[in-house]
Amino acid sequence: MDLMDLIHSRRSIRQYLPRKVEDWKLAALGEAFRLAPSARNGQHRKLFLVRNPELRAKICQATPGQPAMLAQAPVIVVAAGLPAPEMTCGQSTNTIDVSIALSFLMLEAQELGLGFCWLGSFYADEVRQALNLPPDHRIVAISPLGYASEQPEAKPRYAAEDMITYL
Numbered sequence: 477m478d479l480m481d482l483i484h485s486r487r488s489i490r491q492y493l494p495r496k497v498e499d500w501k502l503a504a505l506g507e508a509f510r511l512a513p514s515a516r517n518g519q520h521r522k523l524f525l526v527r528n529p530e531l532r533a534k535i536c537q538a539t540p541g542q543p544a545m546l547a548q549a550p551v552i553v554v555a556a557g558l559p560a561p562e563m564t565c566g567q568s569t570n571t572i573d574v575s576i577a578l579s580f581l582m583l584e585a586q587e588l589g590l591g592f593c594w595l596g597s598f599y600a601d602e603v604r605q606a607l608n609l610p611p612d613h614r615i616v617a618i619s620p621l622g623y624a625s626e627q628p629e630a631k632p633r634y635a636a637e638d639m640i641t642y643l
């Protein structure tokens with residue numbers, strides 16, 4: 477699909493079918509994450525594609541308020557940043573690096589017909605402990621991943637003239 481078509485058609489998916497995601501699709505998502513740009517090409521980021529039911533249940537327990545979509549999805553995506561020097565602009569290097577990589581993954585998921593919903597509402601330390609990751613792994617975002625069982629309408633966006641300024 478054309479990139480703008482992907483951007484137009486993507487939605488946050490919160491309901492999933494109990495259908496396995498093919499290994500080759502998971503590998504393609506990993507490549508989208510791996511090949512994304514990063515500050516100074518530092519690549520201070522890790523991706524975990526959690527299929528193991530026991531680990532997924534532990535993540536659900538560490539994520540109050542989001543259990544339904546996470547429990548339904550056959551895969552939970554967990555993206556972590558590793559320690560990195562702050563950028564000159566004052567922004568957190570690994571938060572931005574991880575967010576770009578996860579955005580690439582999100583669009584690849586759309587291309588592959590898979591649903592995704594970026595979640596920021598979770599307890600990062602508890603998710604990290606659920607996966608037995610070292611303390612230097614800072615979980616930036618998690619997401620359910622799988623085949624959608626819903627087709628949400630597009631959410632509204634501000635008009636271009638309210639957001640974009642040509643100078």
Ligand SMILES: Cc1cc2nc3c(=O)[nH]c(=O)nc-3n(C[C@H](O)[C@H](O)[C@H](O)COP(=O)(O)O)c2cc1C
Pocket residue numbers: 486487488489593594595596597598628630631
């Ligand atoms: C950084 C970020 C954090 C988000 N956190 C949550 C969340 O905790 N729970 C949730 O249901 N959706 C979450 N979302 C999804 C947004 O609600 C969604 O992207 C927004 O409503 C626009 O809808 P759309 O993605 O279908 O276009 C998050 C999205 C982003 C980008």
